[in-house]
Structures are given as structure tokens and as C-alpha cells.
Amino acid sequence: MTGATAAPMLEIDRVAKRYGETVAVADVSFTIEKGEFIALMGPSGCGKTTTLRMIAGLDVPSDGEIRLWGRRINEDAPWEREAPLVWQNYALFPFLSVVKNVEFGLKQRGLPAAERRRKAMEWMERLGIAGFADRGVDQLSGGQRQRVALARALALEPEMLLLDEPLSALDPHLRVRMQSELVRLHRELGITFVCVTHSHSEAFAMADRVVIMSEGRVQQIGAPREIYRRASNRFVAEFVGGNNLFSGTASGAGEGMVRVDGPFGSALAPRPTDVEILDGQAVTLVVAADRIDLAAAPSGAGNEVEARVVTLEFVGSSVTVFLETTGGAELRVQRSLHQIENTPLSPGQAVFARWAQAEGFFLPA
Amino acid sequence: MNASTSRRALLVLYTALVFVFIFAPIVSTVVFSFNADRFPSLPWGGFSLQWYEAIFADASIQRGLANSLIVAVATSAIATFLGFAAAYVDYRYRFFGKMAYISIVALPPTVPVVILGVAMLTFEGRIGLSGTLTGITVGHVVLAAPFAMALVRMRLADLDPDIERAAWNLGATPWATITGVVIPFCLPAIFASVFLTAAVSFDEFMIAWFVSGVNETLPVRVLAMLQGQVSPRINAIGALVFAVSMTLVVAAQMLLGRGGRRNAKEA
Numbered sequence: 114m115t116g117a118t119a120a121p122m123l124e125i126d127r128v129a130k131r132y133g134e135t136v137a138v139a140d141v142s143f144t145i146e147k148g149e150f151i152a153l154m155g156p157s158g159c160g161k162t163t164t165l166r167m168i169a170g171l172d173v174p175s176d177g178e179i180r181l182w183g184r185r186i187n188e189d190a191p192w193e194r195e196a197p198l199v200w201q202n203y204a205l206f207p208f209l210s211v212v213k214n215v216e217f218g219l220k221q222r223g224l225p226a227a228e229r230r231r232k233a234m235e236w237m238e239r240l241g242i243a244g245f246a247d248r249g250v251d252q253l254s255g256g257q258r259q260r261v262a263l264a265r266a267l268a269l270e271p272e273m274l275l276l277d278e279p280l281s282a283l284d285p286h287l288r289v290r291m292q293s294e295l296v297r298l299h300r301e302l303g304i305t306f307v308c309v310t311h312s313h314s315e316a317f318a319m320a321d322r323v324v325i326m327s328e329g330r331v332q333q334i335g336a337p338r339e340i341y342r343r344a345s346n347r348f349v350a351e352f353v354g355g356n357n358l359f360s361g362t363a364s365g366a367g368e369g370m371v372r373v374d375g376p377f378g379s380a381l382a383p384r385p386t387d388v389e390i391l392d393g394q395a396v397t398l399v400v401a402a403d404r405i406d407l408a409a410a411p412s413g414a415g416n417e418v419e420a421r422v423v424t425l426e427f428v429g430s431s432v433t434v435f436l437e438t439t440g441g442a443e444l445r446v447q448r449s450l451h452q453i454e455n456t457p458l459s460p461g462q463a464v465f466a467r468w469a470q471a472e473g474f475f476l477p478a
Numbered sequence: 479m480n481a482s483t484s485r486r487a488l489l490v491l492y493t494a495l496v497f498v499f500i501f502a503p504i505v506s507t508v509v510f511s512f513n514a515d516r517f518p519s520l521p522w523g524g525f526s527l528q529w530y531e532a533i534f535a536d537a538s539i540q541r542g543l544a545n546s547l548i549v550a551v552a553t554s555a556i557a558t559f560l561g562f563a564a565a566y567v568d569y570r571y572r573f574f575g576k577m578a579y580i581s582i583v584a585l586p587p588t589v590p591v592v593i594l595g596v597a598m599l600t601f602e603g604r605i606g607l608s609g610t611l612t613g614i615t616v617g618h619v620v621l622a623a624p625f626a627m628a629l630v631r632m633r634l635a636d637l638d639p640d641i642e643r644a645a646w647n648l649g650a651t652p653w654a655t656i657t658g659v660v661i662p663f664c665l666p667a668i669f670a671s672v673f674l675t676a677a678v679s680f681d682e683f684m685i686a687w688f689v690s691g692v693n694e695t696l697p698v699r700v701l702a703m704l705q706g707q708v709s710p711r712i713n714a715i716g717a718l719v720f721a722v723s724m725t726l727v728v729a730a731q732m733l734l735g736r737g738g739r740r741n742a743k744e745a
Contacts, residue, residue, distance in 0.1 A: 158521035170647075190646070192650055197647055204638060205644075208662050208665075220658075222649060251738075
């Protein structure tokens with residue numbers, strides 16, 4: 114992340130967007146620093162795409178203000194802005210060749226033909242599509258179209274690039290490649306990327322900061338690690354996945370610790386500094402699935418609950434183990450394939466789930 | 479197996495008969511336009527171009543043809559422009575009364591042409607357009623513009639609205655987007671409309687008959703000739719008009735077909 118010394122590049126200030134009775138964006142505020150890679154993430158209908166479209170000028174906010182370098186741009190027409198967008202469906206011009214597509218924005222700026230051809234070819238070279246210059250866009254594969262869409266936007270050499278679900282239309286193996294290519298481009302160009310995605314793995318893999326949205330509101334803003342390790346509410350904790358949410362009753366447990374008892378068993382966790390937790394209060398304790406160890410016998414250290422393996426789910430090189438505690442609570446643990454191979458688990462097997470006390474944190478009530 | 483073969487043969491025969499029924503008058507017109515005999519009867523009196531020579535020598539027919547062509551070209555240009563504009567408004571904007579707007583634009587071809595012709599005559603008589611080529615053109619534009627709109631509208635239905643927004647997003651003003659994106663995309667439909675509206679105008683008789691006055695178009699001239707005498711020259715004119723109209727309609731069809739195939743491939 115860049116330092117917050119200068120004014121932020123883009124400010125979204127209490128912005129709302131309503132279509133008649135429908136509220137697409139209720140109240141959204143966040144800032145974007147120059148050169149940042151920001152991901153707007155949330156389930157469909159959360160307002161992330163509308164927010165992006167307002168940044169591009171394709172929608173005008175009903176309320177609030179969008180400022181670019183301190184200047185209000187709410188009403189600036191899209192063609193007056195420099196925020197090229199990479200569309201989810203690419204939105205390439207079907208009647209133009211690849212190179213003419215890439216040149217389109219430069220042509221609007223009145224660049225002479227020779228110069229815009231040179232620039233367009235440069236960007237196509239960079240994105241590995243120079244060989245398709247004279248083809249029609251309908252002769253390209255999805256991945257190639259994606260590159261044309263990127264080249265067309267980047268040829269304008271903007272200070273900010275907008276991406277709307279850039280990877281969702283790609284095959285899974287292309288998605289991963291494109292993901293790292295976007296990260297590389299972002300690093301090399303040093304410009305601001307604002308990317309809308311519904312996938313937390315994409316957002317967390319690419320972005321410097323993630324803005325999590327739901328129902329037209331921002332739920333949490335932070336670096337991927339921060340959000341992953343310290344979800345600020347139940348929605349975020351569930352949406353980012355990989356978290357165990359244990360409900361239980363709190364009681365005092367000495368200096369700086371809270372004891373939680375519930376169907377999952379019982380555990381200790383650090384007492385939060387920002388909210389007060391009273392004895393007997395119902396609380397939700399969050400423990401990341403990849404911070405829990407499994408062992409055949411109790412060790413007596415840290416938090417330990419007894420559980421039975423229900424099933425194992427293999428996804429690539431990671432494995433999610435679903436368990437049920439003796440109290441009947443669901444528990445999931447994420448392991449690497451390597452770890453599972455070393456200590457095989459089978460459904461029905463009794464194990465002890467163990468995590469360090471410091472790993473647990475509480476959701477606000 | 480056998481039943482299906484005979485059913486198929488029957489279908490082919492039936493289709494052939496329908497075509498014969500439709501085209502027999504036209505074919506006989508074309509055939510007899512090359513007949514040396516004065517009367518259209520069998521046996522054929524031998525091949526001759528005399529009726530064509532006769533019509534090309536006839537000043538009133540020449541004038542009629544020239545008038546028809548002028549009106550057709552003007553109608554085609556104006557109707558296509560208006561049709562495109564009407565279709566684009568429908569594509570681009572949402573507004574109150576849009577259904578009514580589309581219905582009114584599409585209405586003229588459903589009005590009986592006799593009514594349209596009388597209305598045109600009354601109206602144009604008042605504003606001094608009656609009896610002029612401009613007057614005929616106005617009438618034909620009213621009749622042809624809905625076809626132009628329908629063709630362009632069909633094409634625009636295949637234009638992803640994001641394409642236009644993508645152009646704005648890349649710095650194209652709305653006007654630059656229309657000229658640089660929307661029109662190029664609609665070009666097949668626009669050309670088809672140019673040909674089709676020209677054909678509508680070139681063939682149109684009723685409005686022209688009411689409005690033309692002394693500036694007769696070719697179909698009006700043909701009727702005047704028929705009222706005087708039955709001459710084989712009518713066959714020659716008929717064959718020419720048929721050739722021109724068919725060329726225009728086939729050209730329109732080919733353009734639309736090409737657009738359609740391309741879309742099918744994109745899908």
C-alpha cells in the first residue's frame with residue numbers, strides 16, 4: 114500500500130444509486146490511492162458493478178460525491194473521463210479488426226493514423242496478440258479477446274484501469290494465468306486498478322486492498338490478510354470462506370482472556386480491546402480453518418475439542434476436512450494434501466482439533 | 479419409406495404449382511415482351527426487340543421512367559435516414575409512450591393505399607406540393623420509412639448495448655459513437671433498406687396516381703397506356719419494372735442474409 118500523505122486519487126463519498134424504488138447502492142464510501150490495486154468484492158446484486166459504473170461515468174450517483182484528485186466528477190460524461198473499462202463480456206467492436214479495436218480510443222483522441230497504429234501494435238506486442246492484428250474479433254478465443262479488451266483500454270495509457278469481472282468468462286486454467294498477468298501488468302505500469310469480482314480467491318490473490326460489499330453497503334475494507342484474519346462481521350466471515358463460526362456463551366477467564374462454551378466444546382480467546390464482552394453474553398468465536406491442527410491424542414495445550422471426521426473434500430492441493438464435534442457443532446479444517454497424505458484420515462475417525470488461543474477472535478454482536 | 483418418398487414428391491409438386499401460379503403472369507409478360515406478334519397469343523410469332531425499341535423511343539415513357547427513378551432514389555435516401563433515426567431512438571432511449579411511438583411509426587403500410595393517396599392529395603393540395611415529384615416522394619417516404627425502420631431495428635436488436643457504452647468509455651462522444659460504431663454495425667441493414675425502399679417506391683402506383691398530376695411515374699404511365707389501348711409495349715415495360723424491382727429486392731435479401739449468417743456465427 115502507498116503512503117497516505119498526499120490526497121487520495123479517487124474518493125467515493127457516501128455515494129448512493131437508486132433506480133426508482135430499487136436501491137443498487139445504499140451508502141458507499143472508500144478512497145483509492147494512486148497506483149493501488151483495489152478489488153470490489155461481494156455477491157451478485159451487492160452494488161459492486163454499479164459502483165464501478167459510477168466511477169466510469171456510465172451511471173450518475175443519486176446521492177453523494179465522487180471526486181477525482183479532489184474534483185467532483187459525478188456529472189462528467191463517460192467520454193470526458195479517462196477510466197477505460199475492461200468489460201465482463203469484453204464488448205469488442207464486432208465489425209472492426211483486432212488492431213482497429215485497440216486503436217479506437219486513440220482515434221477518438223485525434224492521434225494521427227501512423228502513431229496510433231504504432232502505439233496499438235506496441236500494446237498488442239506486450240499482451241501477446243500482435244499476431245492477430247488483422248483478424249476479426251469473432252475469430253479469437255475467449256482468452257485472446259480478453260487480451261484485446263485489455264490492450265484497447267491500456268493503449269490510452271490511463272492513470273486508472275477499471276475491470277468488471279475480468280476473469281469470469283475464462284476457462285479455469287486461463288483464469289489463473291490471466292490473474293498473475295494482471296498482477297504483473299499492475300506492478301509494471303504502476304497505475305491504479307479497480308477490479309470488480311465475486312470471487313474472494315481472485316480478489317485476495319490480486320488486490321492490495323479489498324472492499325467487501327453487501328446489499329449496497331461496504332462491509333469491510335482492508336488488505337486481504339487483514340480481512341481474512343480479522344473479519345469485521347458475520348457476513349464477511351462467512352463470505353470469505355474458510356472460517357469456523359462457533360456460537361457459545363462467554364465467561365471470564367483471567368487476565369485478557371474470554372472463555373466460550375458452546376455446542377462445539379469450549380475454548381479460550383483473547384478479550385477484544387474495542388468491544389466489551391460480559392459474562393453470560395452470547396458470542397460468536399471465529400477460527401480460520403487453516404489454523405486448526407488435527408491430532409489423534411490430546412496434548413493438553415491450547416484449545417482442544419474432540420470431533421469425528423465426517424468427510425474430506427479435495428480441491429487441488431488443499432483438502433477441507435469436515436468434522437462434527439461431540440456437542441454436535443460443525444467444524445472444518447483446511448490442510449494441505451501433503452499433510453493429509455502423511456497422516457491419513459477416514460470418515461468416522463475420532464480426532465482432536467487444536468488451535469492456539471490467539472487465533473480465535475470475536476464477531477461484534 | 480415409400481410413403482414418405484411419395485409425400486415428398488407431392489410436396490415438391492405442390493410447391494412447384496404454387497410458384498407457377500404466382501409467376502405465370504410475370505413469365506408470360508416477359509415472354510410476350512419479346513414476341514414479334516402484335517397480340518399476346520400462341521403460337522409465338524418469333525423473337526423481337528421491337529417493343530423495347532418502341533418504349534425507349536416513347537418520350538412519355540422515358541419521362542415516366544426518369545420520374546420514377548428520381549422519386550425512388552430520393553425516397554430511398556430519406557426513408558432510410560428516417561427509418562434509421564426512428565429505430566435508433568427506439569434502441570437507445572426509454573421514455574413514456576414508447577409503444578405508441580413505435581406503433582405510429584409502423585402504421586402507414588397498414589393504411590389502405592387508396593386512403594393514403596386521397597389523404598396525400600388533399601393535404602399536399604393545400605400546401606402546394608400536389609403534382610410535383612417532391613409531393614410523390616413525400617407520399618412514398620411515408621409508405622417506405624416503416625420498412626426501413628423495421629430492417630434497422632432488427633439489426634440493432636443484435637447490438638449489445640455495452641458496445642455503445644464501451645465506445646463512450648474509450649472517449650467517443652455520442653455523435654462519434656453513432657458514426658463510428660452504430661452506423662458501421664447497421665450497414666448491412668442500411669443498404670438493404672436503401673434497396674427495399676427504392677423498390678417500394680419504384681413499384682408504388684396508388685399514391686403516385688393521386689398525387690403525380692402531369693409528372694407521371696412509370697406505373698401511372700402504364701395505366702394511362704392501358705386505358706387507351708392494349709399494346710405489347712406494356713409487356714416490355716412490365717418486364718423492365720419487374721427486373722428492376724427484383725434486382726433491388728434480391729440485393730436487399732442478400733445483404734440481410736449476410737448479416738444474419740455473421741450473427742449466427744457470433745452466437
